[in-house]
Amino acid sequence: MTTTHAPSRDIPGVPGTVFTAMADDVRRDLLQTLIHDGAATASQLARSRPISRQAIGKHLEVLSQAALVQPRKVGREVQYVPQVQTLRDTSRWLTTLARQWDRRLDRLARLAESDPAHDRTTNG
Numbered sequence: 001m002t003t004t005h006a007p008s009r010d011i012p013g014v015p016g017t018v019f020t021a022m023a024d025d026v027r028r029d030l031l032q033t034l035i036h037d038g039a040a041t042a043s044q045l046a047r048s049r050p051i052s053r054q055a056i057g058k059h060l061e062v063l064s065q066a067a068l069v070q071p072r073k074v075g076r077e078v079q080y081v082p083q084v085q086t087l088r089d090t091s092r093w094l095t096t097l098a099r100q101w102d103r104r105l106d107r108l109a110r111l112a113e114s115d116p117a118h119d120r121t122t123n124g
Contacts, residue, residue: 018090021066027059034082041077
């Protein structure tokens with residue numbers, strides 16, 4: 001049996017990979033550290049974590065593909081700079097989505113309350 005999925009829609013300004021990248025605890029922690037402390041190398045980030053620099057590097061690559069960090073070569077090292085605009089765009093999209101659902105649910109509640117069958121079941 002073949003399952004078909006609805007086509008994914010790109011969110012303007014938000015790469016679809018943002019949600020996948022943010023689903024991982026380690027990546028959320030790395031991003032939070034970069035936002036709080038500023039740019040850092042994979043080696044710097046690995047010092048305070050129980051995982052290897054190579055594993056940190058792989059997580060940073062996922063964050064980079066999602067446009068949540070940007071690698072920047074400084075001499076022989078690569079620093080990772082947080083890209084907060086991507087988070088702002090994602091937050092704005094989620095806020096818009098929440099408003100749309102609130103309006104839909106409000107309309108559904110009004111429809112249910114205006115249904116005569118609703119009165120019989122709640123007052124009955």
